[in-house]
Amino acid sequence: MRLSPFGRLLALCAAALLLGCGACSSEAASSGPEDARPTPTEVAVAPDCAEGWCRVPAGTFTMGSPEEEWGHPARSEDQVQVTLTRPFLIQQHELSQQEWVAHGAPNPSKVKQDGTGNCLEPDCPVGNVTWFEAVAFANVLSQAKGLAVCYELGGCTGELGQGMGCNAVKLTVATLYDCRGFRLPTEAEWEYAVRAGTTTAFYSGDIKVYPTDTECNPDANLERIAWYCYNAGPRTHPVGQKEPNGWGLYDMSGNAFEWVHDHFTPGGYGDGPLTDPDGDIVALRRKPGRMISRC
Numbered sequence: 001m002r003l004s005p006f007g008r009l010l011a012l013c014a015a016a017l018l019l020g021c022g023a024c025s026s027e028a029a030s031s032g033p034e035d036a037r038p039t040p041t042e043v044a045v046a047p048d049c050a051e052g053w054c055r056v057p058a059g060t061f062t063m064g065s066p067e068e069e070w071g072h073p074a075r076s077e078d079q080v081q082v083t084l085t086r087p088f089l090i091q092q093h094e095l096s097q098q099e100w101v102a103h104g105a106p107n108p109s110k111v112k113q114d115g116t117g118n119c120l121e122p123d124c125p126v127g128n129v130t131w132f133e134a135v136a137f138a139n140v141l142s143q144a145k146g147l148a149v150c151y152e153l154g155g156c157t158g159e160l161g162q163g164m165g166c167n168a169v170k171l172t173v174a175t176l177y178d179c180r181g182f183r184l185p186t187e188a189e190w191e192y193a194v195r196a197g198t199t200t201a202f203y204s205g206d207i208k209v210y211p212t213d214t215e216c217n218p219d220a221n222l223e224r225i226a227w228y229c230y231n232a233g234p235r236t237h238p239v240g241q242k243e244p245n246g247w248g249l250y251d252m253s254g255n256a257f258e259w260v261h262d263h264f265t266p267g268g269y270g271d272g273p274l275t276d277p278d279g280d281i282v283a284l285r286r287k288p289g290r291m292i293s294r295c
Helices: 099-100 129-144 189-193
Strands: 054-058 059-065 080-084 088-090 149-152 170-173
Touching: 059 189, 080 189, 129 149
Parallel strands: none
Antiparallel strands: 054 088, 059 080, 149 170
16 A cells, blocks of 8 residues: 555654544454455445444455555565454544543644644644553543553653653553454554555555655545645644545545554565454554554
């Protein structure tokens, strides 16, 4: 999947969050036998959304991008087949500033002296959020819903919404998929949610080829779905203004950086096929993603 230089690289805030809730169907609590796992042709792609949350069914997809795709990174997007055996709920749009402050945290979003940064309307994505604040906020939401928290943080300094950082973080359960509260998704879950059954560079179609990929250029397919360096101006934009993907999810490309659960691996995704990969819980690099949880 082609995300740069058009997609998340524009993101003018440090991070944005998308959250899933623990009110999934009972199907999410178990995975079927090997021969019952769905394939892409068996998964119907259609919006299944209510009250700002969308259900993404289990399925199999090809993660990464083909070598012949324009702008394909040399080593970090090798293709691998991934099967996700559990459906999940995911927030329909990036976490807004009004949703963040509603839980008592100060708004970390800001505009820099040069005029770049975050838009500051209530429905703008919350920005300038550390990875530790992302998982801490997930715990806040779990507690608010009476769910078990997914993360245990230690040695933290600073307050939520004020640049909080921690020396240690671990899951409160054996594996990421055992967590029934709010959590960050894996990179595989995020890309599966982005693609929504598509195999092109963007979920809206192929990428336009230019002589080099070092400059920001217009792309009709991308402009339909994303705020990026060519059309966004100096700041992020309110959520949900562009076309959604097949699952009904907005701003899956462009606008604000988002966090995922696992550490970015510059050597690629590894050998496949993979089933329910959960990666290492390492907060070292911004990656696009959304929060979800298993029931």
